[in-house]
Amino acid sequence: MALICSKTEDGVYYLTLDNEARRNALSIEMLEAISDALDEADKNKDARVIVINANGPAFSSGHDLKELTAARNSEDKGQAFFKKTMLLCSSVMQKVVNHRLPVIASIHGVASAAGCQLVASCDLAVASLESKFITPGVNIGLFCSTPMVALSRNVSNKHALEMLLTGEGTSATKAAEIGLINRAVPLEELDATVKWFTDRITAKSAMTIKIGKQAYYKQSQMPLNEAYDYCTNVMVENMLKHDAEEGINAFLEKREAEWRDD
Amino acid sequence: MALICSKTEDGVYYLTLDNEARRNALSIEMLEAISDALDEADKNKDARVIVINANGPAFSSGHDLKELTAARNSEDKGQAFFKKTMLLCSSVMQKVVNHRLPVIASIHGVASAAGCQLVASCDLAVASLESKFITPGVNIGLFCSTPMVALSRNVSNKHALEMLLTGEGTSATKAAEIGLINRAVPLEELDATVKWFTDRITAKSAMTIKIGKQAYYKQSQMPLNEAYDYCTNVMVENMLKHDAEEGINAFLEKREAEWRDD
Amino acid sequence: MALICSKTEDGVYYLTLDNEARRNALSIEMLEAISDALDEADKNKDARVIVINANGPAFSSGHDLKELTAARNSEDKGQAFFKKTMLLCSSVMQKVVNHRLPVIASIHGVASAAGCQLVASCDLAVASLESKFITPGVNIGLFCSTPMVALSRNVSNKHALEMLLTGEGTSATKAAEIGLINRAVPLEELDATVKWFTDRITAKSAMTIKIGKQAYYKQSQMPLNEAYDYCTNVMVENMLKHDAEEGINAFLEKREAEWRDD
Numbered sequence: 183m184a185l186i187c188s189k190t191e192d193g194v195y196y197l198t199l200d201n202e203a204r205r206n207a208l209s210i211e212m213l214e215a216i217s218d219a220l221d222e223a224d225k226n227k228d229a230r231v232i233v234i235n236a237n238g239p240a241f242s243s244g245h246d247l248k249e250l251t252a253a254r255n256s257e258d259k260g261q262a263f264f265k266k267t268m269l270l271c272s273s274v275m276q277k278v279v280n281h282r283l284p285v286i287a288s289i290h291g292v293a294s295a296a297g298c299q300l301v302a303s304c305d306l307a308v309a310s311l312e313s314k315f316i317t318p319g320v321n322i323g324l325f326c327s328t329p330m331v332a333l334s335r336n337v338s339n340k341h342a343l344e345m346l347l348t349g350e351g352t353s354a355t356k357a358a359e360i361g362l363i364n365r366a367v368p369l370e371e372l373d374a375t376v377k378w379f380t381d382r383i384t385a386k387s388a389m390t391i392k393i394g395k396q397a398y399y400k401q402s403q404m405p406l407n408e409a410y411d412y413c414t415n416v417m418v419e420n421m422l423k424h425d426a427e428e429g430i431n432a433f434l435e436k437r438e439a440e441w442r443d444d
Numbered sequence: 445m446a447l448i449c450s451k452t453e454d455g456v457y458y459l460t461l462d463n464e465a466r467r468n469a470l471s472i473e474m475l476e477a478i479s480d481a482l483d484e485a486d487k488n489k490d491a492r493v494i495v496i497n498a499n500g501p502a503f504s505s506g507h508d509l510k511e512l513t514a515a516r517n518s519e520d521k522g523q524a525f526f527k528k529t530m531l532l533c534s535s536v537m538q539k540v541v542n543h544r545l546p547v548i549a550s551i552h553g554v555a556s557a558a559g560c561q562l563v564a565s566c567d568l569a570v571a572s573l574e575s576k577f578i579t580p581g582v583n584i585g586l587f588c589s590t591p592m593v594a595l596s597r598n599v600s601n602k603h604a605l606e607m608l609l610t611g612e613g614t615s616a617t618k619a620a621e622i623g624l625i626n627r628a629v630p631l632e633e634l635d636a637t638v639k640w641f642t643d644r645i646t647a648k649s650a651m652t653i654k655i656g657k658q659a660y661y662k663q664s665q666m667p668l669n670e671a672y673d674y675c676t677n678v679m680v681e682n683m684l685k686h687d688a689e690e691g692i693n694a695f696l697e698k699r700e701a702e703w704r705d706d
Numbered sequence: 707m708a709l710i711c712s713k714t715e716d717g718v719y720y721l722t723l724d725n726e727a728r729r730n731a732l733s734i735e736m737l738e739a740i741s742d743a744l745d746e747a748d749k750n751k752d753a754r755v756i757v758i759n760a761n762g763p764a765f766s767s768g769h770d771l772k773e774l775t776a777a778r779n780s781e782d783k784g785q786a787f788f789k790k791t792m793l794l795c796s797s798v799m800q801k802v803v804n805h806r807l808p809v810i811a812s813i814h815g816v817a818s819a820a821g822c823q824l825v826a827s828c829d830l831a832v833a834s835l836e837s838k839f840i841t842p843g844v845n846i847g848l849f850c851s852t853p854m855v856a857l858s859r860n861v862s863n864k865h866a867l868e869m870l871l872t873g874e875g876t877s878a879t880k881a882a883e884i885g886l887i888n889r890a891v892p893l894e895e896l897d898a899t900v901k902w903f904t905d906r907i908t909a910k911s912a913m914t915i916k917i918g919k920q921a922y923y924k925q926s927q928m929p930l931n932e933a934y935d936y937c938t939n940v941m942v943e944n945m946l947k948h949d950a951e952e953g954i955n956a957f958l959e960k961r962e963a964e965w966r967d968d
Contacts, residue, residue, distance in 0.1 A: 276931065327944065343919075688846070
């Protein structure tokens with residue numbers, strides 16, 4: 183199997199890309215496995231946060247060029263296969279964005295093309311210092327057009343276009359400076375840094391996180407006044423939930439809240 | 445009174461949050477006082493820039509949880525009161541954005557939840573080094589959904605979601621790095637730094653500032669070609685004003701301009 | 707002539723602003739020359755990247771105030787002339803954005819008002835350390851309303867408004883930090899740094915660059931799902947081109963690709 187799924191007791195749902203031989207390429211098989219795992223995590227009541235990481239030296243090399251090239255021998259020169267791959271990939275990326283659970287990328291090694299897109303699509307990202315981020319499609323004649331959808335929603339135009347037009351890698355330190363990831367840390371601190379994030383997120387009400395994350399991306403695409411109208415309603419609805427009452431009472435009574443996740 | 449208003453001779457209009465006991469919570473009373481003060485500053489011909497600062501160790505703790513909780517005892521479980529608060533708060537934030545005068549936040553201490561939203565809604569912000577910015581709603585079951593409208597229009601997704609999903613504080617230095625504020629300075633330099641901004645702004649034509657600030661937010665929500673069409677008209681209109689003619693003449697004649705503010 | 711055009715053997719198309727006496731002001735003559743040069747570069751099959759740089763100590767001082775003031779003596783107080791200038795300027799800036807070739811600004815000295823807008827409108831920008839970026843219209847009563855269209859699409863609100871409302875200059879180092887330019891380098895490294903970019907871009911397929919650059923700006927104005935639908939189609943179309951097949955084959959065969967630019 184291309185993907186290993188595991189869950190900790192406190193609700194951290196790990197998706198580990200596990201195809202070292204193919205540098206964790208996002209083949210059809212891998213993309214379908216990620217899509218299924220995201221669906222499963224959605225249904226799992228105990229899951230509170232998702233971490234996507236990888237085995238082997240690379241995080242992910244992006245689409246599987248061998249798979250794409252093999253499909254060129256078909257009658258339509260691979261058009262149907264390539265379109266299927268692109269649609270599946272775009273759907274997986276949007277499933278990450280729209281998921282009820284926060285998704286954290288934990289990167290060590292290279293995140294390339296659709297691999298870089300996956301990092302950009304996650305809500306949070308932590309990388310080891312030697313990691314690299316690259317959108318090298320331009321080097322092989324095939325511009326990273328779908329990766330740039332996610333990339334351009336994370337970093338400024340000049341930074342995105344530098345990566346896209348030159349096809350050169352960006353260091354983890356630079357990636358943290360330009361907003362592509364949250365933290366660049368020494369490899370030996372990677373797991374602890376990810377745990378810092380997951381510890382905080384698993385301690386919240388899953389209802390609150392779901393309402394907030396989903397409203398975040400929705401409002402970010404609205405004009406200011408519409409965003410305020412929309413989020414005012416979101417917040418009033420949130421206020422009437424059990425966990426908001428419990429949370430506020432616990433705060434005023436200086437005790438730990440007991441979440442019911444509704 | 446929750447808010448102290450004062451005006452300097454050169455047109456700096458100060459709004460000082462003054463409810464130290466409640467950590468300058470944005471209660472209904474406080475929000476209404478800010479709203480009225482913004483209206484007054486709008487009408488005051490001598491006002492050229494607004495500074496929002498605070499007395500006491502906190503800038504603002506956000507909504508008044510005690511006030512919200514008290515309202516839960518009503519028949520509708522506080523829904524009407526909470527909605528009233530949210531609508532008022534969103535209207536105050538938009539009044540800051542749409543105001544004819546630039547609004548500068550001068551922060552020392554914690555800016556939390558709607559307090560952080562107020563900072564994000566200002567045109568400019570300066571903070572002392574020990575200040576903290578935090579959207580902790582997620583810790584009490586009530587996601588900071590309206591604060592995120594302002595926050596997400598200032599910083600990149602990864603940075604906004606880190607604050608919103610973890611509920612952890614962001615230092616003033618980090619806030620300056622990610623674009624939430626303009627400057628993080630030692631406390632003893634805070635007033636001088638704010639004065640650096642107000643000195644420059646009070647020296648301009650109030651007509652020019654009004655045209656520019658209001659067009660800024662309007663064009664920022666348009667596609668590029670529409671933004672250019674719109675701003676071309678704004679600039680032609682601006683060019684025909686007295687102060688543009690006076691300003692350009694003064695520049696070419698190497699003398700100080702004498703603004704008439706029209 | 708206000709503008710010197712030249713092309714290197716490897717396809718770097720230089721546009722050199724050359725009116726030192728007027729600090730390379732963007733007069734009607736200069737804007738028309740840039741517009742024509744952009745059209746010419748578009749038609750030139752050998753051109754692969756455009757570099758805009760300048761002779762003399764200033765990059766560009768923006769609009770020509772003397773020209774604008776002279777026009778005030780006409781019956782309509784210069785309204786028609788000013789509008790013509792603004793429309794031409796906005797059209798040149800959008801021609802840069804929409805050009806099939808990447809456009810790199812190479813700045814040494816001051817980039818002011820529409821000069822700063824030109825930098826912001828380029829895909830990439832490199833500046834010598836002593837360069838300054840400034841939108842000083844507010845100082846002469848005429849807010850930099852069209853420059854802010856480009857500026858606000860490069861840097862965060864707080865940073866853009868600081869420049870626009872104070873009229874103070876931003877150093878090259880700060881400009882790199884806030885995303886207005888890609889690199890701030892010592893003057894003696896400026897040409898080599900620009901060459902680093904042009905060497906990489908001229909080595910790509912011009913077809914790939916064109917598809918990617920034009921899709922970049924288009925998708926950046928769409929909601930996420932529309933952007934994915936659009937870019938999925940762009941990428942499938944790109945995949946079927948000669949240079950994508952050649953590029954992928956060359957990569958798998960570990961040899962240099964031979965572009966046909968289609």
